[in-house]
Amino acid sequence: xxxxxxxxxxxxxxxxxxSVTDEHSFHKLQNDELVDDLNHFLxxxxxxxxxxxxxxxxxxxxxxxxxxxxxHLSQQFTSTxxxxxxxxxxxxxxxxxLGRDGALSLGDTIKLQDFESKVxxxxxxxxxxxxxANDKVFKSxxxxxxxxxxxxxxxxxxxxxxxxxHKDRLFFIVTGKVEQLIELVRFxxxxxxxxxxxxxxxxxxxx
Amino acid sequence: xxxxxxxxxxxxxxxxxxLGKERLELIGKHADALMQGYLDGHINESVFSQQALQxxxxxxxxxxxxxxxxxxxxxxxxxxxxxxxxxRKRQINSDVGEHLDQIHTRVQSLQAARQKGDYAASExxxxxxxxxxxxxxxxxxxxxxxxxxxxxxxxxxxxxxxxKILEIELAQRQLRRILDGFGIINFDDLIQLAGSxxxxxxxxxxQLQARISExxxxxxxxxxxxVLLMSRFRQQQDKALLINRMSAFLRQHxxxxxxxxxxxxxxxxxxxxxxxxxxxxxxxLDRAQDSYALAELARAVPREPEQDAKSERKTxxxxxxxxxxxxxxxxxxxxxxxxxxxxxIESPQALSGVDYLAEQELPWEPEMWLFQIVAEYxxxxxxxxxxxxxxxxxxxxxxxxxxxxxxxxxxxxxxFGDFQAAG
Numbered sequence: 273x274x275x276x277x278x279x280x281x282x283x284x285x286x287x288x289x290x291s292v293t294d295e296h297s298f299h300k301l302q303n304d305e306l307v308d309d310l311n312h313f314l315x316x317x318x319x320x321x322x323x324x325x326x327x328x329x330x331x332x333x334x335x336x337x338x339x340x341x342x343x344h345l346s347q348q349f350t351s352t353x354x355x356x357x358x359x360x361x362x363x364x365x366x367x368x369x370l371g372r373d374g375a376l377s378l379g380d381t382i383k384l385q386d387f388e389s390k391v392x393x394x395x396x397x398x399x400x401x402x403x404x405a406n407d408k409v410f411k412s413x414x415x416x417x418x419x420x421x422x423x424x425x426x427x428x429x430x431x432x433x434x435x436x437x438h439k440d441r442l443f444f445i446v447t448g449k450v451e452q453l454i455e456l457v458r459f460x461x462x463x464x465x466x467x468x469x470x471x472x473x474x475x476x477x478x479x
Numbered sequence: 480x481x482x483x484x485x486x487x488x489x490x491x492x493x494x495x496x497x498l499g500k501e502r503l504e505l506i507g508k509h510a511d512a513l514m515q516g517y518l519d520g521h522i523n524e525s526v527f528s529q530q531a532l533q534x535x536x537x538x539x540x541x542x543x544x545x546x547x548x549x550x551x552x553x554x555x556x557x558x559x560x561x562x563x564x565x566x567r568k569r570q571i572n573s574d575v576g577e578h579l580d581q582i583h584t585r586v587q588s589l590q591a592a593r594q595k596g597d598y599a600a601s602e603x604x605x606x607x608x609x610x611x612x613x614x615x616x617x618x619x620x621x622x623x624x625x626x627x628x629x630x631x632x633x634x635x636x637x638x639x640x641x642x643k644i645l646e647i648e649l650a651q652r653q654l655r656r657i658l659d660g661f662g663i664i665n666f667d668d669l670i671q672l673a674g675s676x677x678x679x680x681x682x683x684x685x686q687l688q689a690r691i692s693e694x695x696x697x698x699x700x701x702x703x704x705x706v707l708l709m710s711r712f713r714q715q716q717d718k719a720l721l722i723n724r725m726s727a728f729l730r731q732h733x734x735x736x737x738x739x740x741x742x743x744x745x746x747x748x749x750x751x752x753x754x755x756x757x758x759x760x761x762x763x764l765d766r767a768q769d770s771y772a773l774a775e776l777a778r779a780v781p782r783e784p785e786q787d788a789k790s791e792r793k794t795x796x797x798x799x800x801x802x803x804x805x806x807x808x809x810x811x812x813x814x815x816x817x818x819x820x821x822x823x824i825e826s827p828q829a830l831s832g833v834d835y836l837a838e839q840e841l842p843w844e845p846e847m848w849l850f851q852i853v854a855e856y857x858x859x860x861x862x863x864x865x866x867x868x869x870x871x872x873x874x875x876x877x878x879x880x881x882x883x884x885x886x887x888x889x890x891x892x893x894x895f896g897d898f899q900a901a902g
Contacts, residue, residue, distance in 0.1 A: 286755020319753045333751040344754045345741035353737050360726035367719065373640045374715030375722055452749070454718055457725050459749045460737055468724035 273309060276300070280310060283321065283332050290329040290448025292379055292435050301330045325455055328378050329448025352456065355409040355431070359453060362424065365391075365400055375454070376446050382434075384442035388421050502538045506555070509535065513551065516541075517559050522549040561621065564628050565636075575660035578615040585611060586672050586679065605678070612682055616690045622657055623694055626650055626701045630708065640716050647709045654702055661691055815841055816848075816855045820867075820890070829868065829891025852888055868893045 279297045283289065291298045300306055301321065311320045314332065318341060322333035334341040363376050369390040370382070391397045398417055405412035405420035412423035425444060428434050433453070434444040461468060506513060509531065516522035522541060524532065532549075535541045542552050551559075559565070589604035629636075629650060634643040666688060673679035729735060740750045762773060823830050832852050833845055841848070856869050872887040 281758060284756050284758060286753070317756070322748065322751065324749075332753040333748070334753050337746050337751070341753075342741050342746070345746065345750060345752075346739070348752060348754060349737075349741050349750050357726060357729040360722050360729070363722050364726060367722075371638075373638075373719065374712070375718035377715060377718070452752075454721065456749050457721060459747060461721070461725060463738060463740075463747075466725075466728055468728050 273313070276306070276310065280313065283310075283330070284314075284317070284319070286332070288329050288331045288432055288447060288449045288452070290378060290451075292445045292447045298330065302327070324448070324452045326451065328451050331452075352453075356453075356457070358404060358407045358409045359428075359433070360457070361400070361404050362428065363450075365397065365404065369394075369397055376450060378446055378448045378451050380446040382425075382444045382446070384421060384425060384444070388418055391421065392417050502540070505534060505538055506540060509540075513540070513555070514559070516549075516551055517556060520550070522551065524549050561625075564625070575615065575663045578611060578618075579663065581611050582608065582615075582683070583672065586683075589679075609682060612687060616687065616694075619657060619660070619690075619694050622653065623697050623701065626654060626705075627697075630701060630704050633708065640712050643712050644709065644716075647705055647712070651702075651705055654698060654705070658695075658698060661695060664691065812843060812847070812851050813855070815839075815843070816851045819852065820855065823867070823890045824892060826891075829870070829889045831872075831887050831889050833887045849885055849888055852890065853885075856890070866893050867891070 279289070279294075279300065282294070282297070287293070289297050289301060301323075307321045314320055315335065318335050318338070319332045320335050321330055323330045334345070337345075366376055366382060366387060367374075369387055371390075391401055401417055401420055401424075402415070404410065405414075405424055410420075410424045410427050412420045414420055414423065422442075425434065425442075429436055429444065432449045433447055435447050436442075436444050460466070509527070512522070512526045515526075527535065532541070539552055540555055541549055543549055585604055585608040589601055589608060592601035592604055629646070634646045637643055637646055664687070666684060669683045669687070670680070673683045740747050764770065764773065819830070819832070819835055822835065832849050836843065836845060836848050843851075853869070853871075856864065856867060859867070868891045870889045871885050872889065873883040873885045876882040876884050
């Protein structure tokens, strides 16, 4: 258990562990026995190791949803919901600027320079960026696209959706927390019966 | 497969050798124009001279599929695609039935030649048969390699997810056809065909079987990976759509209220994320065994100049006390010297520093005392300095250098001196 101290500490600090943020620990967490051991330790702290639907990211959840826990969840959920639209718009912006037709997913890499050169080439992307950067989630006061981009990415990194492997290089990797966010979006859509029809056909059965 | 460029021959005397070489060289000679045509899909006639064009047509490299357009013959197209692993154009040919028919015919010819005792003919038939079998397995190999290549590049030759999904579907159909081809190969038939002939058995049964089972294993893996890739692409598409629609919805409904999930009786797992706690620890000295390690740590703390000042204030040890002491003494010395100057002002005559020191029974060393008097005098403002007269009573220490030792200083008021002189 001693050797898992650092991992436990990171989890306790509220970090999300995925193959991007810490591949080694991520693989360790795939071992159910280890997770049982960790859970045993975490029990008095009212926490357990949880993972998202497709097992691409691990984090801590509350065991017992007491008043205190619910209060924290409420705060957290409110702030997540408040930043939901800006986050979605950011994902769209990156996706469109980089000419991808799939959503940003775990492990996708973004070179800030590439992104910036694509954005400044396109008036409508510049406007969308400016709108996004002004949002209270990102709080950029600059009117220069390069500063806005830096601020937005800095904030998203702080929120844990991006990982920056080298401090001095503006090169980011999308973390598993993005997948968790998408799951939340899907959940809200289903739960609130939002009229955003799913026209995508059911995944075809192959073979 | 191609007849001209691909025909193999060991004998250089074979007329095919010269012809094949000539044609391969012809392709090389016009490589630029042909590759341009490969990429454009049609050939620009005007780049060739009439003679060269004629030669390319005769060599079956180019042809006119219809009257206007000149293009590469399909087999050349395919050759280039296969050499460059260009998956957009690479074709998979898995027509096994044709190969099997030819194998049957070859075996019959071979057996007939053996019965006649025609050694040269049977050798020739065996060679053709070997080539035919190799062609067939090679074709499977190429097809599987092409599938792997497309998989490993994640169908990078098309950009949109829709296209990628279509390509995967195509690859799945190709894979299915190759598997069907394997199904046609009936090893019982081949065993019968080979009969008791050792070399035939080896060629048609054991070698072929080994190759086919190797290919099957590889294909199964491809199949698995294709399914995974397909579901990943579909998920990506699906997510992109979800993001677009949700953000559009939220923009249209700025006052949309999400349910209070954290306070439901059943909290959805997707919102159950514990807040972070940071476990802090501090230096504790209540365990004797830690003291050594802690001392090591304390020594290892890098000291920066500004931190020095801080840490000295914190550890008010003897260094500080000593410094304080020195500072107090310094002050006292300065004050005594000041008193000496006051005495000089009040005194009618010039005073000797050493005598004053002795008279007052001050604790200072004469050297230090004299030094301080001189320093004080030098430190006076120019105007005041003129009011005093300072005489150094010094003697040369040695004849060999210019060192003078000050033995005493006499300080008096200048006006007094002047007055005295005048008087």
